[in-house]
Amino acid sequence: MGVLHLKINGDDLEVAAPGHWTLLEVLRYRLGLTGSKQGCDKGDCGACTVLLDGKPVLACLTLAATVQGRHVTTIEGLLPAHVAAGGKGADPVQDAFDRCGALQCGFCQSGMMLSARALLNRNPQPSDAEIKDALSGNLCRCTGYTQILQAVELAICEAAGRTPTPRSWERASCADSGAASASDSGERSA
Ligand code: FES
Ligand code: FES
Secondary structure, X not given: OEEEEEEEOOEEEEEEEOOOOEHXXXXXXXXXXXXXXXXXXXXXXXXXXXXXXXXXXXXHHOEHHHHOOOEEEOHXXXXXXXXXXXXXXXXXXXXXXXXXXXXXXXOOHXXXXXXXXXXXXXXXXXXXXXXXXXXXXXXXXXXXXXXXXXXXXXXXXXXXXXXXXXXXXXXXXXHHHHHHHHHHXXXXXX
């Protein structure tokens, strides 16, 4: 057992924890920050994603002792950071996920939103490929990803003051609906 000196969501904290504990274990089991989810616990799912000096990392694979003195942001810190920067209410990414219904069970959501926030901080106008690449380490077993991608697009457009235009996933979605209607009407291709 040792004392860790951590900067979590803008607070300087001293936390007693075993030296082999991961950042995820310290967040959840010492600090009660359970927004970071313990999914696979081996680097596969992205549910434990937090920001380390603004970049997404997997908290389940990060030793807590190695992040001392660096800035850790968890999902609990997004809204306060947005308000401290002069915003009102939730971070626009959180707001967009809410309005687009980009969740079902919600287990992936905090990691998804933090990955999206990191992307938009470094590149406010990403391409389709860059958005998908930024979220590629975050798995969702429920939504099929379309609403998640739409939420990121909504946050991008609102930040730029423009209306969302169809992206590749929306065109794919339209094509899916067309196929569904043909099938519903009993049409056959041959
Ligand atoms: S819990 Fe960390 S990647 Fe799955
Ligand atoms: S909403 Fe259930 S895992 Fe994504």
